[in-house]
Amino acid sequence: MSINPEHMRMVEALLFAAKEPLDIQSIAARVPEDAELPEILEQIQKTYQHKGFNLTQVAGKWLFMTAPDLSWLLQEEKETSRKLSRAALETLAIVAYHQPITRTEIEEIRGVGLSRGVMDVLFEAGWIRPRGRRRTPGKPVTYGTTEEFLIHFGLDDVRDLPGFDEMKASGLLNTEPTGLFDTFEEDAATPLDVEENED
Known part of the structure; x- marks a missing residue:
């Protein structure tokens, strides 16, 4: 079954705008019922796998993250106050x-x-x-x-x-x-x- 391009655009928009990682239930609540979410998420992952940021699953939720090989670019911005002993x-x-x-x-x-x-x-x-x-x-x-x-x-x-x-x-x-x-x-x-x- 082919993925509906409009459904894919909706999911991309949700993930880009999200302030925190989204679980599949949160995404499903905002897109049409017939959206094939597992396939859509897999396709988005493939689409962005060689870009500057990737779609990643963490803690069972989805978010866009900087590509691991480019993380050094943001090293300064990623400095946190959590300097652990x-x-x-x-x-x-x-x-x-x-x-x-x-x-x-x-x-x-x-x-x-x-x-x-x-x-x-x-x-x-x-x-x-x-x-x-x-x-x-x-x-x-x-x-x-x-x-x-x-x-x-x-x-x-x-x-x-x-x-x-x-x-x-x-x-x-x-x-x-x-x-x-x-x-x-x-x-x-x-x-x-x-x-x-x-x-």
Whole structure:
């Protein structure tokens, strides 16, 4: 079945104008019901694959991003105030690769205590959040990465992290970062509530 050019133009316009990545449901709500969205998105990807920006899927949503080989052009503009300390970078990596994970487990992996400020920086960046409580004595809060983390680092899924499969195969990772917490209870506490409750 051939793609309706007008439907493709509509989807392009939506993606260009969007202030944030769009999921397929958001796009579908604004275009005719008979628009073949999977095919349209695939065609737009092909159309822009050798251009200055590409259509990319991150965190299950779609957005236009600068072509990876041209990112150096925007290096100055991309400077952010999120200059993470080594402790924050290590903590973020541990959470990303081992989620859902408790504060105590993070400290065990790093081999040092975790200051409140390190977690605060990651919460403020929007890259980690409480994910639930482990069903063990004390019901410790567990942490995981967020959709903002995936979008910032251009990932569609946590499994797209560099070397994830290799690390899992070597036994360095013992959890699946799927976001499905079968042995956890979701907790509606805010990050600050979690921090205060942990002390």
